[in-house]
Structure formats: C-alpha cells, structure tokens
Amino acid sequence: MRFDVITLFPELFDAHLTVGITRRAFESRQVDVRLWPLRDFAEDTYRRVDDRPFGGGPGMVMLAGPLERALAAVKAQRGAAPVIHFSPTGRVLDQALVRELAQSPGAVLLCGRYEGIDQRVLDRHVTLEISLGDFVLSGGELPALALLDAVARLQDGVLGDAQSHQQDSFSDGLLDCPHFSRPELLPADESGPERPVPPVLLSGHHAEIARWRREQSLRLTAQRRPDLIVAARAAGQLSPADERFLAGLP
Numbered sequence: 398m399r400f401d402v403i404t405l406f407p408e409l410f411d412a413h414l415t416v417g418i419t420r421r422a423f424e425s426r427q428v429d430v431r432l433w434p435l436r437d438f439a440e441d442t443y444r445r446v447d448d449r450p451f452g453g454g455p456g457m458v459m460l461a462g463p464l465e466r467a468l469a470a471v472k473a474q475r476g477a478a479p480v481i482h483f484s485p486t487g488r489v490l491d492q493a494l495v496r497e498l499a500q501s502p503g504a505v506l507l508c509g510r511y512e513g514i515d516q517r518v519l520d521r522h523v524t525l526e527i528s529l530g531d532f533v534l535s536g537g538e539l540p541a542l543a544l545l546d547a548v549a550r551l552q553d554g555v556l557g558d559a560q561s562h563q564q565d566s567f568s569d570g571l572l573d574c575p576h577f578s579r580p581e582l583l584p585a586d587e588s589g590p591e592r593p594v595p596p597v598l599l600s601g602h603h604a605e606i607a608r609w610r611r612e613q614s615l616r617l618t619a620q621r622r623p624d625l626i627v628a629a630r631a632a633g634q635l636s637p638a639d640e641r642f643l644a645g646l647p
C-alpha cells in the first residue's frame with residue numbers, strides 16, 4: 398500500500414519512518430510513504446502557501462494554488478486515490494478505521510496547518526476527514542503519523558507472532574492487562590514498600606495466567622471505560638465466564 402503525504406513539514410516524518418517495529422513496514426515498502434513538500438508547489442517569488450482569510454478573522458488559510466498543484470502531481474504519479482484530510486472537524490480515528498485503511502491500497506494524506514485549508518480544495522478532492530481527538534494540535538502531521546504507525550503495525554510480519562496474537566486479543570476492544578517483568582520482587586524504597594509480581598504469573602499455569610489476564614482487562618475496562626464493556630457485549634465478545642466475573646465486581 399502507498400501513502401502520499403502533502404505537508405509543509407516533511408522533516409516531521411523522517412524520524413518516525415526509520416525507527417521502531419514499523420521501520421520494517423516502511424523500509425520493505427510494504428507501506429510505501431512518499432513525502433510531497435507543499436512549498437515546492439508555491440509559485441510566487443515569496444513561495445507563499447498561506448494568506449489572510451477572506452471575511453477577516455484571526456490566523457491564516459492554506460492557499461488553493463499550491464495544494465491543487467501538489468494534488469495534481471500526486472495524481473499524475475499514482476493515479477486516482479482517496480484523499481484523507483486531517484482536521485479537528487473529522488471523524489475521530491479508532492481501530493476500526495485503522496483496520497479499514499490497513500486493508501486498502503492507501504491514500505493521499507493532506508496535512509493542514511494554520512486555521513485550515515481553502516474549503517474549495519476540500520470540496521473538490523477530500524473523500525474522508527480524520528481527527529485525532531477532541532483537543533487542539535498545531536496541524537495534521539502528528540495525526541497523519543499516528544495513522545501511518547497504526548496501519549503499519551497491522552501489516553504482515555511487522556509484529557512478532559506473539560505480539561500479533563496479543564494484538565488480536567487487545568483489539569477485541571478491552572483495555573490491556575497489566576504487564577510485569579524482572580525483578581520478581583521490586584525492593585522497597587522511599588516511594589513505597591516492596592512489591593511482588595502477582596504469583597499466578599510465575600506459576601507456569603498458562604490457562605490460569607490467561608484467565609487472570611482476561612479478568613484484569615475486564616476489571617480495568619469496567620472501571621475506566623464502561624462504554625467498551627457495553628460495546629464488547631453488543632459485539633458478542635464477552636463469554637459467560639467474563640459476565641460472571643463482571644457481575645462479581647464491586
């Protein structure tokens with residue numbers, strides 16, 4: 398799959414595409430990311446990409462000219478493709494949307510800055526608007542990076558087998574269980590008493606360990622995100638044993 402990113406700040410993408418487990422997806426071109434610096438498409442001598450809004454008001458608006466030329470250049474190279482615009486007014490990204498995009502041939506990613514993009518460009522080209530959540534960022538680049546990371550993780554061979562199995566269990570919509578590693582006993586210090594690892598995790602009883610982890614996920618999700626319990630129940634993802642455990646919670 399291929400993502401063409403139109404952005405004022407291509408340098409924001411370099412580091413993220415060359416580190417971590419998703420590196421393999423990008424270096425193997427399983428997820429092919431092409432960066433299109435918007436300023437390359439500014440034509441006037443001042444290489445302008447933004448200007449003041451018609452109708453007045455604070456901030457600047459991204460100009461149609463450079464964006465139209467960038468979109469045309471992308472289309473000339475890859476052919477028609479969905480255009481995703483990152484915007485606070487978009488659909489909030491979730492794992493369902495990530496899964497959808499991970500199974501697609503990719504898209505053109507339009508990263509807004511300033512107060513936004515001239516609406517006429519959006520009306521002409523954009524097929525999907527995506528928000529990262531209800532908080533204010535400085536632009537669409539971090540949301541685009543979040544999407545690329547989430548999609549790359551779902552590509553074959555990016556996650557180890559164990560992790561991808563874990564990925565399946567987690568993406569069944571519950572919050573993840575707590576994780577522990579060495580030492581078995583965390584020594585006491587000024588911040589608190591010594592803390593052991595839950596004994597069941599050292600028992601070697603894999604069925605009991607799986608049950609304990611599932612119950613921890615259920616407890617944590619019921620406490621922090623009861624909405625996810627409702628959704629998992631509606632999706633038929635809670636077993637009778639799950640329901641018995643939930644019924645026993647305070």
Ligand SMILES: CCN(CC)Cc1ccc(CNC(=O)c2csc3nc[nH]c(=O)c23)cc1
Nearest residue numbers: 483484485528529530532533534535536537
């Ligand atoms: C004055 C009202 N603001 C809308 C909330 C204007 C505005 C603020 C910040 C931006 C820049 N943010 C994005 O481009 C953006 C793109 S996706 C996203 N997801 C969550 N939050 C975000 O701010 C974003 C654009 C317009």
